[in-house]
Amino acid sequence: MTTPFLSVQDLKVHFPTADGIVKATDGLSFTLEKGKTLGIVGESGSGKSVSSSAILGLHRGTSAIVSGSILLDGVDLLSIGDEEMRRKRGSEIAMIFQDPLSAMHPYYTVGNQIAEAYRVHHSVSKKAARTRTIEMLDRVGIPQPNRRVDDYPHQFSGGMRQRAMIAMALINNPSLLIADEPTTALDVTVQAQILDLLQDLQRDFDAAVMIITHDLGVVAEMADDVLVMYAGRAVEYGATKELLTHPEMPYTWGLLSSVPDVTGDTSAKLVPIPGNPPSLLDPPRGCAFEPRCAHRDKVPGNLCRTTLPDLVPGTRYEGHLKRCHLTNPDAVYETEVLPEIAPDLVENR
Numbered sequence: 059m060t061t062p063f064l065s066v067q068d069l070k071v072h073f074p075t076a077d078g079i080v081k082a083t084d085g086l087s088f089t090l091e092k093g094k095t096l097g098i099v100g101e102s103g104s105g106k107s108v109s110s111s112a113i114l115g116l117h118r119g120t121s122a123i124v125s126g127s128i129l130l131d132g133v134d135l136l137s138i139g140d141e142e143m144r145r146k147r148g149s150e151i152a153m154i155f156q157d158p159l160s161a162m163h164p165y166y167t168v169g170n171q172i173a174e175a176y177r178v179h180h181s182v183s184k185k186a187a188r189t190r191t192i193e194m195l196d197r198v199g200i201p202q203p204n205r206r207v208d209d210y211p212h213q214f215s216g217g218m219r220q221r222a223m224i225a226m227a228l229i230n231n232p233s234l235l236i237a238d239e240p241t242t243a244l245d246v247t248v249q250a251q252i253l254d255l256l257q258d259l260q261r262d263f264d265a266a267v268m269i270i271t272h273d274l275g276v277v278a279e280m281a282d283d284v285l286v287m288y289a290g291r292a293v294e295y296g297a298t299k300e301l302l303t304h305p306e307m308p309y310t311w312g313l314l315s316s317v318p319d320v321t322g323d324t325s326a327k328l329v330p331i332p333g334n335p336p337s338l339l340d341p342p343r344g345c346a347f348e349p350r351c352a353h354r355d356k357v358p359g360n361l362c363r364t365t366l367p368d369l370v371p372g373t374r375y376e377g378h379l380k381r382c383h384l385t386n387p388d389a390v391y392e393t394e395v396l397p398e399i400a401p402d403l404v405e406n407r
Contacts (some may be wrong), residue, residue: 061132062089062090062091063090063131063233063234063259063266064090064092064113064128064129064234065089065090065115065127065128065129065280065406066087066088066089066109066127066128066129066352066389067126067127067128067129068085068086068088068125068126069083069085069086069087069109069112069124069125069126069127069128070083070084070085070086070123070124070126071083071105071108071109071111071117071123071124072084072121072122073114073122073123074121074123074125075339076123077339078339078340078398079123079339080223080318080338080339081290081338081339081341082105082108082290082338083105083108083290083291084105084289084290084341085126085291086105086109086126086287086290086291086292087292088285088292088295089169089267090234090268090283091266091271091356092233092264092265092266093264093265093266094258094265094266094267094283094335095267095268095269095280095281095282095283095284096266096267096268096269096281096282096283096284096285097269097271097276097280097281097283097284097285097298098110098268098269098270098271098284098285098287099271099272099273099274099277099284099285099286099287099313100286100287100288101288102334103249103335103338104287104289104290104335105287105290105291106270106287107238107270107400108236108285109395110153110236110238110268112128112136112382113128113130113135113142113151113155113234113236113268114125114147114151114192114236115135115143115146115147118140118143119140119349122218122242123381124279125137128151130151130233130234130327131150131233131374140328141186145179147152147209148175148178148179148232149179149230149232150232150233150234150262151232151233151234151236152226152227152228152230152234152235152236153227153230153235153236153237153238153239153320154220154223154224154227154235154237154238155223155238155274155299156238156239156240156243156244156364157242158168158211158216158219158220159188159212159219160214160221160224162219162223163211164210164211165210165213166210167207167208167209167210168191168195168206168207168209168210168211168222169188169208169209170208171196171300172191172194172225172226172229173187173188173190173191173228174187174225175189175226175229175230176191176229176230180230180231181339185220186200187373188207190229191207191225191229192204192207194225194226194228194229195207195221195222195225197225197259198221198222198224198225198228198255198259199221199251199255200218200221200244201306203305205212209339210317213401216243216244217244217251218246218247220240220241220248220252221252222258223366224240224255224256224259225253225365228259228263228265230265232263232265233266233342234265234266234267234268234350235260235263235264235266235267235268236267236268236270237267237270238270239268239270239271239272240252240256240271241271241273241276249276251371252312253276253280256269256280257280267280267358269281272388273301274313274314274317275317277298277302278298278302281298281348282298283296283297283301284296284297284298284301284302286301286309286313287304288309288335288336288346288347288348289333289336289341289347290341291344291346291369291381291382292379292395293305293307293309293310293347293369293381293388294309294310294378294379294384295377295378295380296372296375296377296378296379297375297377297378300360300374300378301377301378302314303390304374304391305387305391306355306372306373306374306378306382306384306387306391307347307349307381307382307387308347308348308351308387309331309350309390310380310400311329311357311395312329312331312350313329315329315395315398315399316328316329316330316331316400320366321347323354330357330397331350332350332352333349333350334350336349337381342363343363343364343365343366344361344362344363344364344365344366344367345362345363345365345366345367345381345382345383348362348363351393353384353390355391357383357385360381362383365370365383367382367383368381369381371386372387373387373388374385374388
């Protein structure tokens with residue numbers, strides 16, 4: 059059995075506040091192989107971006123309390139020193155942020171910022187770094203890269219800024235690429251172009267990719283496996299096709315039901331998940347989704363309210379994990395939930 063390239067085990071990221079401890083991530087575990095893509099989905103505040111920031115070591119020097127282990131190619135990123143972490147960040151691990159306009163400095167040219175990311179990790183001249191920058195801008199589809207390399211971020215369109223951010227992230231050939239909402243605020247056509255670009259570049263660089271999103275369409279298009287997060291914990295995990303066609307956790311059912319069906323009745327209303335996520339200052343004692351779950355009464359003994367369910371193997375296929383007390387989720391899914399699920403998400407998987 060091969061050792062996974064990235065292994066996150068029992069990751070906890072807690073933030074002390076005046077009101078108490080915010081458990082932003084509370085016992086998260088997952089693995090990722092090189093050349094594969096993991097999609098992490100969930101509502102805002104579920105712990106997606108906090109977890110990725112922990113992998114990048116961005117909580118160092120803050121009040122955050124981080125524990126567990128993050129093994130990257132056998133090295134625990136939580137136990138190495140700050141200087142070694144800085145060397146890995148940008149060279150072995152890179153991130154594409156969701157807002158390229160705010161992520162790039164407005165007073166420096168796009169080319170200077172990308173070249174700086176290269177020179178930090180390579181002892182090369184400014185001329186050599188500029189040449190490498192132009193090559194990467196061309197690789198990500200920026201037209202006339204010899205000229206646009208001297209433009210400022212505000213002179214790029216939203217899609218071009220995102221391409222420039224991808225060029226910056228990949229200029230050092232990282233082994234792990236984290237994309238945090240990479241298509242947010244882009245129109246649909248540009249979104250498709252960016253996703254196609256990421257898939258092409260992943261094949262070229264053989265990188266492991268984590269894509270963080272709330273868009274299940276992006277997950278269906280890109281991810282090999284899916285991790286569903288809720289209230290700082292993983293609530294379901296599995297291969298993309300199987301998880302989207304036969305989910306076993308009511309929160310995942312809610313996410314799928316809330317996606318518009320472009321082939322269905324245009325007058326039909328969306329099916330939202332009622333209520334709000336719980337406070338991470340004082341999470342429920344039992345299942346965090348219990349207050350919003352329409353199926354909690356199918357579990358005897360008030361178990362959902364009193365006992366936190368473990369992340370256990372699902373019933374249909376190998377490698378599928380779920381955090382739910384329902385003993386026969388397939389029966390509920392087939393009879394009550396499936397008619398509400400948008401089919402276009404999975405038709406091409």
